[in-house]
Amino acid sequence: MYDQLAEIHQRPGVFSTYTADLLWTRPHLANRMLHLHLSQDTALASRPYTAIGRTVDWIDNRFGLDGRSVCDLGCGPGVYANRFAERGAIVKGIDFSSHSIEYAKKHGPAEGEPVTYRVANYLTAPLPEQQDLITLIYCDLCPLSPAQRRTLLSKVRRALAPGGKFILDVFSDTAFADVSEAVSYGKNYMDGFWSADDYFAFHLVFRYEPDAVSLDRFTVIEENETSTIYNWLQYFSPDRIRAELEQAGFRTIEITDGFGEDRADPSTFGIIASL
């Protein structure tokens, strides 16, 4: 028991284990994440529809969606991709949650408005070529290690058409300042979120100071199985994201407060990058 508790409390090396796929694709979790994603009461997995609508308007006004080829990375249940298609874009949505993709297809725009969904891991699957716009919205670069970010940025660069734009947002240093280390524990912790069966869960929050990284690690102990889920987040200053994008070959990098959202919240900022 002592050894197990010691292991549960041990601080892992930064970005040592990637388990994002478990969180989004394990059947029980995928279902709970989809509910969170669509909930208008929490912004844990996506922004509320009002903010999404403003972002789509902003992108449309700025780049003109009609007739553009758009690839939405981590499209989830299609809350952006379907709206892009309704504005006349030719959209490809990629996500590794088949559960979310099923929802996206079911709630897609009417026939004739071209949107194609693919269940795939964007770190390993080929991306569509010659895209006018590639979106990675709601800070989806942040759970990735530096090596994974380099892989993804290089794939995005190669998938853009000449003049194409990469539109993304990231968590800011201001959000990192709000992270405190903590330990919580409970039976069926988070209201049964982690399993349909009874379990005991430990939730530890770690801060990695010079790296501006946080980790929420959940150890979920069921009768016959123990799972550990690592939720890493990299926080960025404008200089840091600019440097990573420049290293990946992007030449024009514009930092924005956001994409037409209510900017009372300084925890994220937006970026538009092109070659």
Ligand SMILES: C[S@@+](CC[C@H](N)C(=O)[O-])C[C@H]1O[C@@H](n2cnc3c(N)ncnc32)[C@H](O)[C@@H]1O
């Ligand atoms: C925080 S949600 C944001 C979804 C959407 N962009 C939005 O704002 O509503 C992250 C999404 O990215 C997907 N995802 C995360 N990592 C992925 C990967 N490596 N390959 C494909 N999809 C991924 C998840 O399944 C999830 O749907």
